Amino acid sequence: MTGKEIFDRYQSIALMKGLGSQEFFYGNILYEALRIEGEKKLFELLEVAESTGQRVSLSYSTASADDQNEPALAVLI
Numbered sequence: 001m002t003g004k005e006i007f008d009r010y011q012s013i014a015l016m017k018g019l020g021s022q023e024f025f026y027g028n029i030l031y032e033a034l035r036i037e038g039e040k041k042l043f044e045l046l047e048v049a050e051s052t053g054q055r056v057s058l059s060y061s062t063a064s065a066d067d068q069n070e071p072a073l074a075v076l077i
Contacts, residue, residue: 003043006050007034029058033074042074049076 001009007030014027033056034042045056058071 001047001050003046004039006046007043026055030056032058032071036071037074045074045076052076 010023010030011027014021014024017023030042030046033045036058037045042056048054049056054076056074057077059073059075060069061072
């Protein structure tokens with residue numbers, strides 16, 4: 001399965017399960033990771049995650065005084 005297919009599958013499941021579900025939360029993480037990393041990097045991460053039983057997570061940099069604590073990159077956990 002390609003990274004795009006994996007991403008689309010998780011997004012579909014998130015919509016089916018609805019607001020407040022773990023699937024919806026993970027779908028939002030993947031969407032944010034897409035915004036941060038771009039398609040190529042995220043889809044590669046999803047392929048690795050799928051084959052190793054991991055999940056994509058967001059990593060945050062150390063917050064500074066004027067930082068809104070936005071996620072900095074997507075990682076596998």
